[in-house]
Amino acid sequence: MRKMLLAALSRVLQGPAAAGRTGAVSEASRVMVASRNYGDFASEASFEIKKCDLHRLEEGPSTTAVMTREEGLHYYKTMQTIRRMELKSDQLYKQKIIRGFCHLYDGQEACCVGIEAAIKPTDHVITAYRAHGFTFTRGVPVREILAELTGRKGGCAKGKGGSMHMYTKNFYGGNGIVGAQVPLGAGIALACKYFGKNEVCLALYGDGAANQGQIFETYNMAALWKLPCIFICENNRYGMGTSVERAAASTDYYKRGYFIPGLRVDGMDVLCVREAVKFAADYCRAGKGPLVMELQTYRYHGHSMSDPGISYRTREEIQEVRSKSDPITLLKDRMVNNNLASVEELKEIDVAVRKEIEEAAQFATTDPEPPLEELGHHIYFNEPPFEVRGPNQWIKYKSVS
Amino acid sequence: MNLFQSITSALDNALAKDPTAVVFGEDVAFGGVFRCTVGLRDKYGKDRVFNTPLCEQGIVGFGIGIAVAGATAIAEIQFADYIFPAFDQIVNEAAKYRYRSGDLFNCGNLTIRAPWGCVGHGALYHSQSPEAFFAHCPGIKVVIPRSPLQAKGLLLSCIEDKNPCIFFEPKILYRAAVEQVPVEPYNIPLSQAEVLQTGSDVTMVAWGTQVHVIKEVAAMAQEKLGVSCEVIDLRTILPWDTETICKEECFLNLEAPISRVCGYDTPFPHIFEPFYIPDKWKCYDALQKMINY
Numbered sequence: 001m002r003k004m005l006l007a008a009l010s011r012v013l014q015g016p017a018a019a020g021r022t023g024a025v026s027e028a029s030r031v032m033v034a035s036r037n038y039g040d041f042a043s044e045a046s047f048e049i050k051k052c053d054l055h056r057l058e059e060g061p062s063t064t065a066v067m068t069r070e071e072g073l074h075y076y077k078t079m080q081t082i083r084r085m086e087l088k089s090d091q092l093y094k095q096k097i098i099r100g101f102c103h104l105y106d107g108q109e110a111c112c113v114g115i116e117a118a119i120k121p122t123d124h125v126i127t128a129y130r131a132h133g134f135t136f137t138r139g140v141p142v143r144e145i146l147a148e149l150t151g152r153k154g155g156c157a158k159g160k161g162g163s164m165h166m167y168t169k170n171f172y173g174g175n176g177i178v179g180a181q182v183p184l185g186a187g188i189a190l191a192c193k194y195f196g197k198n199e200v201c202l203a204l205y206g207d208g209a210a211n212q213g214q215i216f217e218t219y220n221m222a223a224l225w226k227l228p229c230i231f232i233c234e235n236n237r238y239g240m241g242t243s244v245e246r247a248a249a250s251t252d253y254y255k256r257g258y259f260i261p262g263l264r265v266d267g268m269d270v271l272c273v274r275e276a277v278k279f280a281a282d283y284c285r286a287g288k289g290p291l292v293m294e295l296q297t298y299r300y301h302g303h304s305m306s307d308p309g310i311s312y313r314t315r316e317e318i319q320e321v322r323s324k325s326d327p328i329t330l331l332k333d334r335m336v337n338n339n340l341a342s343v344e345e346l347k348e349i350d351v352a353v354r355k356e357i358e359e360a361a362q363f364a365t366t367d368p369e370p371p372l373e374e375l376g377h378h379i380y381f382n383e384p385p386f387e388v389r390g391p392n393q394w395i396k397y398k399s400v401s
Numbered sequence: 402m403n404l405f406q407s408i409t410s411a412l413d414n415a416l417a418k419d420p421t422a423v424v425f426g427e428d429v430a431f432g433g434v435f436r437c438t439v440g441l442r443d444k445y446g447k448d449r450v451f452n453t454p455l456c457e458q459g460i461v462g463f464g465i466g467i468a469v470a471g472a473t474a475i476a477e478i479q480f481a482d483y484i485f486p487a488f489d490q491i492v493n494e495a496a497k498y499r500y501r502s503g504d505l506f507n508c509g510n511l512t513i514r515a516p517w518g519c520v521g522h523g524a525l526y527h528s529q530s531p532e533a534f535f536a537h538c539p540g541i542k543v544v545i546p547r548s549p550l551q552a553k554g555l556l557l558s559c560i561e562d563k564n565p566c567i568f569f570e571p572k573i574l575y576r577a578a579v580e581q582v583p584v585e586p587y588n589i590p591l592s593q594a595e596v597l598q599t600g601s602d603v604t605m606v607a608w609g610t611q612v613h614v615i616k617e618v619a620a621m622a623q624e625k626l627g628v629s630c631e632v633i634d635l636r637t638i639l640p641w642d643t644e645t646i647c648k649e650e651c652f653l654n655l656e657a658p659i660s661r662v663c664g665y666d667t668p669f670p671h672i673f674e675p676f677y678i679p680d681k682w683k684c685y686d687a688l689q690k691m692i693n694y
Binding site for chain 2: 151160161177178208213214239242246247248374376389
């Protein structure tokens with residue numbers, strides 16, 4: 001009863017002011033909602049999730065997931081932040097404030113958020129170039145991500161890496177060469193095993209990279225030495241412009257590890273991803289060896305900003321995914337329908353996220369570029385400063401490590 | 402024609418003349434990411450122009466196989482920066498095939514094409530110029546054209562050459578460079594440098610995009626310093642034309658040490674790119690210092 005009254009009141013407030021003073025309206029409705037008792041909501045709810053296809057596994061992850069209200073709000077905020085950050089990057093790129101390459105992650109948010117929800121900060125993640133989402137979930141603030149994209153010194157790689165080369169603690173990037181990060185992931189897993197700290201490594205790659213030779217070399221090493229490595233193929237159905245059917249003799253990417261057990265997971269459902277990764281992490285921590293996971297997901301943008309994304313797929317297809325399987329909408333519906341949050345509350349989060357992204361974009365546009373002296377820095381480690389040969393023998397830069 | 406159109410024309414001629422020729426690589430079927438193979442699949446069929454999956458080592462290895470079996474293989478690596486997974490195949494297999502089999506077998510029918518060089522926004526992995534890595538490998542030829550007219554002739558020579566060849570195409574020139582190019586096939590000999598401008602004071606040697614830079618520098622030097630420059634396009638990096646280059650300079654006759662002008666000894670940067678590339682001012686600066694040595 002009280003809920004309906006409040007909802008009616010906030011609608012009334014928004015009505016006459018719809019003409020322009022949106023600031024005042026949201027302020028007012030915020031005040032209204034804030035006075036609401038959050039005890040009205042459930043503290044958690046249980047959801048049925050899709051069963052995973054299994055390869056060489058007797059049992060798979062649980063088909064029921066429990067999500068608390070806090071978790072739901074956190075996942076929602078994180079996914080919405082990534083979504084808005086990617087859309088902002090799109091905008092900045094079109095304004096030529098971001099240059100170079102930019103591979104956007106919108107549509108795939110459930111993957112990185114679900115993964116982060118299932119692992120610990122001490123676990124390790126390495127992925128390819130579509131990395132902005134992971135950079136955020138692994139702890140880099142939005143302003144540092146956007147500043148890195150615009151090539152400023154406030155960026156997480158000091159402006160020297162750009163879109164494809166973002167790093168932070170226990171997140172090894174951000175790698176440009178397709179497939180090259182997977183053997184690295186196995187190496188990290190070996191170090192995890194060697195140090196005995198019960199950590200695992202998640203090595204991600206795409207459906208295009210799945211056809212690279214070095215991935216199979218890595219499968220062999222990981223299985224042979226029982227490395228705690230989870231190979232995750234983010235199958236978004238297209239390797240740049242080539243659909244999976246035209247590139248792969250077998251599109252069952254979760255079976256490609258052959259002797260390595262695998263699971264295929266609905267990558268648009270954050271809870272599905274979370275449960276699957278939890279299962280995989282437990283499996284690896286128990287010392288049973290590596291696992292291959294395929295996340296079936298979708299990207300709304302083209303491969304990169306120079307790809308409109310509609311020459312190899314139809315707009316109808318993109319629309320269909322957006323309307324039926326959008327990860328953020330899926331989560332929102334679940335939360336609202338199970339009384340974990342209200343529509344207004346989630347809208348509040350949207351507003352707060354938008355503001356944060358605006359401020360971050362402001363920082364990214366105004367922060368100065370790294371000084372030219374840094375051109376030669378960080379080539380080697382801990383060498384006394386030496387001179388780097390420049391374009392001709394009279395131009396030199398100092399390299400400081 | 403611009404550069405990518407001249408490449409298409411060369412490939413068209415090659416596929417028409419040689420019934421065993423095949424063109425393959427990532428995304429070549431629809432025309433290629435730089436449109437170098439537009440229209441070829443429709444004209445010659447899908448068993449002669451086809452896509453490969455994302456596997457450079459596989460592409461080159463596969464190309465070597467085709468060439469050894471007697472067909473003409475024209476492989477595309479999508480960016481020269483991605484050629485490194487195939488480095489082993491090129492250096493250890495392709496280059497050494499004839500030598501190690503005592504001339505019983507060879508993969509001379511193989512030509513590898515790749516977009517090459519800086520483009521203004523490529524950063525670390527879409528801007529590299531890896532010809533130096535291949536320049537010390539006996540058994541292969543490395544060729545870099547400076548313009549559409551040169552490109553078509555040199556590419557056709559590479560395809561017909563009985564040695565495995567790597568042909569790097571300056572990607573920044575794909576659309577930017579436009580010339581009158583004959584539609585019929587023609588060849589430009591390999592391992593021959595071209596003297597574009599004679600001069601008596603300084604010799605400048607370059608290849609690919611940089612040739613245009615030094616031409617500008619030569620003009621600047623003539624105008625501002627009254628220095629007469631000789632401009633040479635090396636064209637074939639390996640085996641290079643020692644005669645032409647060394648004809649004009651004998652080490653004992655040099656009045657100043659030889660100056661190399663190139664990128665910095667750092668990975669190709671993202672934000673620092675404008676400072677990294679050896680533009681005309683840096684070349685001019687080097688030239689001035691040499692003159693005043």
